[in-house]
Amino acid sequence: MSYRMAYRGPEYGLSAEISRKIAGKRDPQVEQEVLEWIETIIGERLPNAPYEEVLKDGIVLCKLMNKLVPGCIPKWNTGGGQFKLMENINKFQEMCKAYGVPEIDVFQTVDLWERRNIPQVTQCIFALGRTAQIHPEYKGPILGPKMSDENRRNFSEEQMRAGEGIINLQYGTNKGANQAGLSFGNTRHM
Numbered sequence: 001m002s003y004r005m006a007y008r009g010p011e012y013g014l015s016a017e018i019s020r021k022i023a024g025k026r027d028p029q030v031e032q033e034v035l036e037w038i039e040t041i042i043g044e045r046l047p048n049a050p051y052e053e054v055l056k057d058g059i060v061l062c063k064l065m066n067k068l069v070p071g072c073i074p075k076w077n078t079g080g081g082q083f084k085l086m087e088n089i090n091k092f093q094e095m096c097k098a099y100g101v102p103e104i105d106v107f108q109t110v111d112l113w114e115r116r117n118i119p120q121v122t123q124c125i126f127a128l129g130r131t132a133q134i135h136p137e138y139k140g141p142i143l144g145p146k147m148s149d150e151n152r153r154n155f156s157e158e159q160m161r162a163g164e165g166i167i168n169l170q171y172g173t174n175k176g177a178n179q180a181g182l183s184f185g186n187t188r189h190m
Contacts, residue, residue, distance in 0.1 A: 025119040034125050037143040041067045052118050058088025065095045068132055072098075086113055096124065100131045 031051040039046050042063045046054050054060060062076040073091050077084040089109045096106050105127035111117035129143025155163075 026122075031118075031122060034122055034143070037129060037141060038064050038125075040141050043067075052112065052115050052121075055112060055121065057085040058090075058092055058112075059085075061092035062088050064128075065092055065099070068128075068135075068138065069095065069099060082113070089113060093124075096128055096131075099128070100134070101127045 028051075035046055035051065035054065038060060042060070044063075046060065059076055059078065062073045066073050072095050076088045076091065079085075086109055089112055093106050093109070097103055101124065105124050107117065107120040107124045111120045126144040130145065132138045132140065133142060133146055
């Protein structure tokens with residue numbers, strides 16, 4: 001039995017505008033960089049297909065997580081209909097969160113499966129690449145910028161008190177200003 005997505009017809013109005021805006025955020029060079037990073041990690045050549053088609057069934061994503069965390073996804077679905085394949089994506093998402101990817105960076109299943117927000121999928125994989133860099137056992141290639149380190153500053157009481165006397169001109173000042181003499185809403189007397 002074949003499952004097909006319902007054809008909703010052409011998009012108009014706000015939904016069409018949103019779709020165009022999301023599609024405008026895609027960068028083929030960045031997507032190619034992601035695919036090359038995945039190929040290097042999993043150690044196999046990916047099919048020569050569009051970015052979203054390579055990732056859609058979640059199999060490549062499961063293989064990627066298994067290389068980063070061996071055995072974390074012991075079994076993934078290679079067939080069985082759309083819901084079975086969508087389970088692969090869900091397994092990947094759960095392992096991303098467990099690995100340390102911030103939840104805000106993890107895409108929703110429909111973002112990939114229905115191609116609603118492919119840039120969010122790319123953002124998630126970049127977040128995974130950043131997160132991998134903070135794991136000491138990871139020795140693979142770098143994807144994206146390094147995750148920032150905490151830079152805590154400790155000021156003494158004396159330094160804190162010295163800062164209270166400085167007027168920060170960036171925000172302006174109204175020291176000494178008040179509303180005396182204003183009569184908003186009153187009639188004007190002549």
